[in-house]
Amino acid sequence: MTFEVFMQQLANGISIGSLYALLAIGYTMVYGILRLINFAHGDIFMMSAYFMVFGMVTFGLPWYVSAAIVIVAAVALGVLIEKAAYKSLRDAPRMSIMISAIGVSFLLENLATYLFTGVPKGFPDIDILTRAISFGNVSLSVATVVTPVVTIILLFVVLFITNKTKIGMAMRAVSKDFETARLMGININRVISTTFVIGSALAAVGAILWGSKYPSVIPLMGVMPGLKCFIAAVLGGIGNTTGAVLGGFILGMSEIMLVSFLPSLTGYRDAIAFIILIIVLIVKPTGLLGEKVTDKV
Template identity: 50%
Template sequence: MDFLTFFQQCINGLSLGSMYALIAIGYTMVYGCLRLINFAHADIMMVGAFLVFFAISSFDLPFYAAAILSIALCGILGVMIDKIAYTPLRNAPRISMLITAIGVSFFLENLFNVLFGSTPRFFNAPAFFSQSLDIFGISLTIITLIIPLVTLLLLGGLLRFLYHTKQGMAIRASAFDINTVRLMGINVNHIIAIVFAIGSTLAGIGGIFYAISYPTIDPLMGVLIGLKAFAAAVLGGIGSVGGAVLGGFILGFTEVMAVALFPDLGGYKDAFAFLFLILVLLFRPVGIMGDWRLEKSRF
């Protein structure tokens, strides 16, 4: 493999990892506050892609208007899931919330299966995103460059929100000790709703990016992607926003480079990603950016 090919594969891996990172942030933030693996989170990215598809095909909305509407509705959906499914179980055993999360995931998958059918649909994105750019002999599509850039901008905005606003401080405090935050008079349910809104919005953006890059969508598209995003959150150190993004980048890079270096083993690309996760956790069980000293991770 020459240098130009290697660099091109690095960009592709960074793009794929950025999509994993957008979804992994939601996993890690919800876990940080509730110690809950929100299995329905991955299906919200599927909802985001289908809402854009439906808005364009049924209402003939422009792509960008459909995307903005979809992202907003994904944020609202995340808050509704929390209010309807999780808030009544705040004081229930964690296994109850975990089973509920699995139930919500199955509900969303089957609902969209009924509404749109199980046949994969072609996602017709503007031709602008698939145009190629030749940079120093490297051919890259525009969407491949847009995804990492948008991901880094969103990460910067999120970190600024978490560290420079009162709501962000409350979210970080809830991640450290939610019971103490409740005793201080802070409306914990409101803070958790913000967490769900942020995570679901980012998942919707990730779903749209994924549909543009791999232009077929189906109701089960979030299953494997969500599993990889969760693996990215664990790899980076679950409970850490920066760790989730780093884990996404590493997982995407590993998956792409494994296929590039061993093309005959392309069918095992998912196995390479999870094997790398296992190797890292063998030596650092808390993840790359996890803190050994804390039982509860901070953002």
């Protein structure tokens, strides 16, 4: 492998890892507060991609206007899911909420198939993201370069919200002890809705950047990225925002570099993520930056 090829693959690994990290933040924030794996998160990502297609292709809106509408629509969808599928089950057994999350995921996938058909739709070309730039003999798209920067910026925004604001303090209180926070007068519904707002907005940004790199939109496009982002959250320590981003970068780099050095394993690229998950659960179940949590009975 030449130096140019290595740098090309390194950049690709960092870029795809950044996309995993964006979605993993949403997973880990919801889990940190509700102790719920929001399996519908990957499908919010999928619906955001469709929203972008219709905004730019069907209605002919500029990409920046479409992007703003997509983020608002994704936030509205995330809050609607929380109110309709999770709020009434807040005091139900954990398994009931998980079954509801899986049901919402299947609902969105089948609804997208019914409304948009299973025929792939081309993601609209956003020239500012798809144009190529060169660093010596290494040629990269702007999206590949921009994605890690956007991810790091959004990570700091999320950390600022959770560590420096009143709603962030409430989030941390709820994540530590749900019932005590409720008794202390914290508006649980507002905290949970805010969490879904942040997670859904990040999923929308991730969908826009993902579509610029992989311009094919189908109803099941959120399934595998969603699972991988869940794995990234577990790898970094689910419930830990910084850990989720770290896990996303590690997962993306592992995938790309392994198939680059061992091309014969290209067909097993998706399996690599699950192998990493198994190893992490065996060696360090709490993840790289996670803390041991004891469930209350």
